[in-house]
Amino acid sequence: MTDPIRAQIRQVLADHARLPTDAASLPDGADLFQAGMTSHASVNVMLALEDAFDIEFPDAMLRRSAFESIDAIAAAIGEIALQAA
Amino acid sequence: MVPITVRSLNGTRKEEFAATIRAVAAEVAAAHADEVDRDARFPHEAIDALRETQALSALVPRSLGGGGVPLGAIAQACHDLARGCSATAMVFAMHQIQVGTIVRHLEPGSWFETYLHELQADQRLIASATSEIGTGGDMGRSIAAVTPAREGRFTLEKQAPTVSYGAHSDDILTTLRRSPEAEQSDQVMVLHRTSETELEPAGGWDTIGMRGTCSPGFVLRAEFGPEQILGARFATMMTETIVPLSHILWSHVWLGIATEAFERGRAFVRAAAKRSRGEPVPAAHQLSRVMAELTMFRSEVGGALAEFIRQSDAPGREPLSTLASVLRFNNLKLAASEQAPRVCQAVLECIGIMAYKNDSPYGVGRQLRDSLSARLMVANERLNAIDAGLLMLAKEV
Known part of the structure; x- marks a missing residue:
């Protein structure tokens, strides 16, 4: 929980994922779609993540599996950071 | 027969x-x-x-x-x-x-x-019950759930607003929440026998077109075993198969309907040309414009099919799960569902009264009426709403 990237992801989820549960209490590996995130909400999450991290997800990365958990999102963001470096 | x-x-x-x-x-x-x-x-x-x-x-x-x-x-x-x-x-x-x-x-x-x-x-013959009253037409959500019953078996009860040929099917593939506790977006599919399903009619099927699909609403009640639950995640099946394959096969149906209307137009102008040998046939000029649209329609439907096959052959069907692919097959549906009735209506105008008559060999009334369903089966407005979100994210369209 001390990981700042995951904390920021959690904040984006709290603001945009419209989960029936509290995003703060979600395990990093929990399936967000099973937790109730709709496809429509996931689009808003992706947009908000691009904004929050000042990145653009390439098309090849824009897939459901890249956004299915906090860990998966952190990995996607890490991958973009590596490509940018 | x-x-x-x-x-x-x-x-x-x-x-x-x-x-x-x-x-x-x-x-x-x-x-x-x-x-x-x-x-x-x-x-x-x-x-x-x-x-x-x-x-x-x-x-x-x-x-x-x-x-x-x-x-x-x-x-x-x-x-x-x-x-x-x-x-x-x-x-x-x-x-x-x-x-x-x-x-x-x-x-x-x-x-x-x-x-x-x-x-x-x-x-x-397998029917499907994917839509549900109360989900606003969103196939990605279910209210009815896989409900544990006696001796390790399960039951379902689902309010389905349309089940095409449900009463004429042998089995029904139904979307449900994984369990009574699961979120609406956590879905599975269950294949249950029609003979072991109670189909309580909920409304009729007296429609403008596609009348023979017999698609009234039903309240479905069935009992089934755990083995009848398709194990894969519904969201995965929807992205990799159900949505793109539906849009591709439906588009082929709509293209066939439009082609039939066009061929009736062609038969009409040929007959007119034979009657007035050497004279220009105005309807043929009009029909040539319809042919141009039909040609575009055909190539876009064929292109989408080839792309789906190519994407399916990739390891893990990876390309199919991208948003770019979702957009691509949504766009096929949007375009094809608008082209089919446009072609039928244009043929009607080329032929005139002989196409408007139901008892004429050049009649296109049935084709026009049937093609009007295309924009409604998964409403285009819903797809536009999905695309509106995705176009802000997808980088290459």
């Missing part, structure tokens, strides 16, 4: 399959199409003829007891059947979507493999 001179599909090749389907379309489906439409009744002669030729198991791989007919030939069959009878073609297309979903997402060694052999032997 009209006797048809077709051979069993077992062990025959793609060309023979195509010829068989064309024979069923011309000799059986077309022969009953007006009556099916007028009486809003199920096209049982044509579906029985398809059963006889084992077309209902054609898409099942040979290793699982099926015909091993490639998807391209199945799509062409949807088109060819629609030339004869739109309802027959749409029933066939929907059945193949259900078969394709099972084939692509079953777990090796599961009950579904046994089921596919049974499908082949009995030529079972």
Whole structure:
């Protein structure tokens, strides 16, 4: 929980994922779609993540599996950071 | 039933399959199409003829007891059947979507493999119940749930606003929440026998077109075993198969309907040209513009099919899960569903009163009415709403 990237992801989820549960209490590996995130909400999450991290997800990365958990999102963001470096 | 001179599909090749389907379309489906439409009744002669030729198991791989007919030939069959009878073609297309979903997402060694052999032997017809009252048309959500019952079995009760040919099916593939505690977006599919399902009618099916698909609403109640739950995540099946395959096979049906209308227009202008040899035929000029649109329509439908096959062949069907791919197959549906009625209506205007008359050989009323369903089956406005979100994210369109 001390990981700042995951904390920021959690904040984006709290603001945009419209989960029936509290995003703060979600395990990093929990399936967000099973937790109730709709496809429509996931689009808003992706947009908000691009904004929050000042990145653009390439098309090849824009897939459901890249956004299915906090860990998966952190990995996607890490991958973009590596490509940018 | 009209006797048809077709051979069993077992062990025959793609060309023979195509010829068989064309024979069923011309000799059986077309022969009953007006009556099916007028009486809003199920096209049982044509579906029985398809059963006889084992077309209902054609898409099942040979290793699982099926015909091993490639998807391209199945799509062409949807088109060819629609030339004869739109309802027959749409029933066939929907059945193949259900078969394709099972084939692509079953777990090796599961009950579904046994089921596919049974499908082949009995030529079972599979309907689906994916829409639900209270979800606003969103297939990605369910309210009804897989509910534990006695002795490790399960029950379902679902309010379905439309179940195409539900009462004429042998099995129904239904989306449900994984459990009574699961979120609405946490779904699975269950294949239950129609004979073990109570279908409580909820409304009729007296529609403008596609009348023979017999798609009224039902309250479904069924009992089933755990083995009848398709193990794969519904969201995965939806992205990799159900949505793109539906849009592709439906588009082939709509293209077939538009082609039939166009061919009636062509027959009309040919007859006019023969009567007035050497004189210009104004209707032919109009029809040439329709032909240009139909050509575009055909190439976009064919292109989408080729792309789906290519993306399906990639490891893990990776490309199909990208948002770019979602957009691509949504756009196919949006375009095709608008082109089909446009072509039919343009042909109507080329021919004039002889196309407006139902008892004319050049009548296109049935085709026009049937094609109007295209924009509504998964409402285009819903797809536009999805695309509106995705276009802000996708980088290459």
